Amino acid sequence: MRLNRRAAEPVGELLLRSVCHELRPPIATLSSLARAMEVQPNADRRAEMARLATEYAAHALSVIAEADAMVTGLSDLAGEAAPLAELLPSVAAAAPDGRLTTLATPAAARWPVHLQHTRQILINLVGNAVRHSPGLVRVGARQWAGRLRLTVADEGGPNPDLARALDRDTPPPGSNGLGLWVVRHLAAAHGGRIRARRARSGGLVMEVVLPRYRPVETTGRP
Template sequence: MSGRNGWRAPLRARWTRPEPGPADPAALDTDPELLLRVLCHEFRTPVSALTSLTRALADDRLALTGDERRAITALAHDQAVHLQGLLRDAAAGTGALTPAARPVDPVAPLAEILRPAAALVPRHRLLARVTRPAGACPVPRCRTRQVVTNLVENALRHGPAEGRIGIHAALGRRGLRIAVTDEGRVDPVLVEALRRPAPGAGASGLGLWIVRRLLAVDGGRLRLHRLRPRGVAIEVVLPAAPAAG
C-alpha cells in the first residue's frame, strides 16, 4: 500500500496533549448494557461494508472487470471473516469484550490488516503510505484490525465530508507507528474522548475507548497530533512487533 504521504510527524505534526489515562479495565464486567453497546458498535462496520460490497457485485450497471470483481469479492471475504471473528470473540468472552490480560490472537502482516480498512475510504479521498518493513511487521490480527478500522471510521464520521483520509505506518526504534489522519481539527470533544477513563453514554467516544482498551492488551499507546497547515492525526504506537507463531 503506497501513496502520497500527508503525515510527516517530525516536520508537520505537533503532539497537542498529554497521553490519555488508561481505560477502566473492569467496566465491561459490571455493565451488561455497555457490553451490548460495544457489540453493536463493532458489528456496524463489517455489516455496512458487506452490504456495500455485495450491492456492488450485484449491480449490473457497474460493468466490473474481472480484476475488480475479484478484488471486491476478496474484500467481502475479509469483512465476513472479521465479522465471524467478532461473533466468536463475543461467544468466548475475549478480545475487546472482556478485560482478559492477553487473549490469544493470531498474528498477520500489517499490510494484510490495513487493506480492508483502507477499502472503507473512497479512492479519491485516500492517502496512504506504509513502509515495506512496517507492512511486513506481524501484528495481532483481530485487535489491530479493530483498532485501525475504528480509527478510520472515526475519521470518516467526524472529518470533513470530502476531506482526505490518511493511513500511514512506519517501523522505527520505538516500535511500530500507525497513524490515521483527516482534515478536521482538534476539538475539546475529541480530546475528552481520548482521555475519558470509561465510555460515556450513547455511542459518542465509544470507538476510541475500545481502541484504547485493545491497545492496552499489547502495551500500545494512543497519541493525538495537530497537523500543519491543518488536520488531525491519531497515532498508534506498538512497542515492538509480536513474535510470529
C-alpha cells in the same frame, strides 16, 4: 475487542453496546462491496471485492466470537499474527472511493501485528475520520524506535470532545466516543498507546504506537 471489566456499567450491557458498535463498520462495508460487485464489469476487480467481502465477514465473526469468549471467561490476547500489509486493503475498503490513501514503509508493511485487533483499531479510526471530517483521509505506517507507528490523518483538528474521549476511564453513555474508547483499550492491552495531535500542515492526526506482536503459544491439556 477487549473491555475493562472495572467499568461502572454492567459488563453485559457494555458488551452488547460494544459488539453492536464494532459490527456496524464491517456490515456497512459488506453492503457497499455487494452493491459495487453488482455493477463492476471487470472480473479481476469483482474477484478482489469478493475477497475483501470474505475478509470483512470473517472480521465480523471474530468480533462475535471474542464477545462470546468474554462471556465464558476465555478471552485473552492470543490471536493470529500477520504482516501489517495483509490488513491494509480491508482498512482501505472501509472508506468511500477516493477518500483514503495508505502509505506504509517496507519495514512497517512486514511488521507482525495482531490481525483482528489492529484491523479493528484502524477501521475505527478511519471510520471516525470519514464521518467527522471532509476531504482526504491518510493512513500511514512506519517503524520507529523499535515500535510500529500507525497514523490516521484527516482535515479536522483536536477539540475538547476528542480529548475527553481519549481520557475517559469508563465508556461513554452513548455510541459517541465508544469506538475511540475501544481503540484506546485495545492499544493499551497490547502495550501500546494512542494520542491525538495537530498536523504541521493543519488537520488532525490520530497516532497509535504498538510494540511487535508475538503470539502466545498455547498447548492443550493432556
